[in-house]
Amino acid sequence: MTAQKIQIFDTTLRDGEQVPGCKLNQDEKLVIARQLELLGVDVIEAGFPVSSPGDFAAVAAIAAQTREATVCGLSRAVENDIRVAAESLRHARYPRIHTGIGTSESHIRFKLNSTPEQVIERAVAAVKLAKSFVEDVEFYAEDAGRTDNEYLARVCEAAIRAGATVLNIPDTTGYCLPEEYGAKIKYLYENVRGVHNVTLSTHCHNDLGLATANSIAGALNGARQIECTINGVGERAGNTALEEVVMILRQHPYLHLDTSITTQLLAETSAMVSQLMCMPVQPNKAIVGANAFSHSSGIHQDGVIKHRETYEIIDPREVGVADSSIVLTARSGRAALAYRLQKIGYDFDKNALNKAYASFLQLADRQKEVVDTDLHMLVEQENLVA
């Protein structure tokens, strides 16, 4: 059975760029867009063109530069937004307008001061207008995560009739549980007329730490596009992390869902985005964190030295990390010390290793981590002979 393709829609340059403290200039956005294309993403959401002249120019430049991926511009269900988005995408080889409106009770009442029927009318008008400019129109039902499923199905059906090619079901506030979000996608997949001719998309935020789990639940229930960002950057607690969903699908081939991402470029892309956005990656971040492939406790180190697979489910080279690392701390055992000593040229017999280990523990208790230069000094000070 061949795997079905999950489209990767990267919104690092739109939802990701909205984070406080991050300001990318146009050249930096172009560099990231080029890297995303190399990485193999299917859609690059390049920005929100009506939001500022700078964002308009960046979207236009990315549209002109990109040859393989679809380039997408965001708009609200507002005529001028859509016209400006269309203009910014004029030179895109594969342009997509992403337009939509809030559909949850609180969005309709408090944000839009509107009614459910008026929201459907605005959704239809927005999709129709976008369709007059481009073939590929994605509709988002903002706060779909907290929207009643029956009403959401009506909105989706109306958007499809108006010409939408992709239906984005955002969990805007990161509220849903995976079971709930998966059931929502399943409900739409089974109840919306015409849904099999369009692509259902997930767009999950991470307020409860569930963005990745929710996106996967969506894919397992019929979504064929996942919206995500590099390193999970995005509003508040962030968006679904691209590297996580991609590697989850790669690690579980029996799900028969896969992406076109060149995973060997994940580490380098993560580092580039982190550096340009001035957004450090937490060390324990899955897949791309500095500690994702490092082992520091004695039991784990002993296992990994005997066979990598004892404590590693991913070969680090698959995500572009040269090797796993054995970090020496006071929790490390003799096996790890012998392994590191050997790497730097010392092959001790049992007695010498025991002596070295006793001195090593004293040093490791004083300082958090023992590095190779410490080991050279230790061998010299203790007069240990290999």
Ligand code: KIV
């Ligand atoms: O989170 C969200 O609902 C969004 C939409 C604008 C797609 O980012």
Ligand code: ZN
């Ligand atoms: Zn979002």
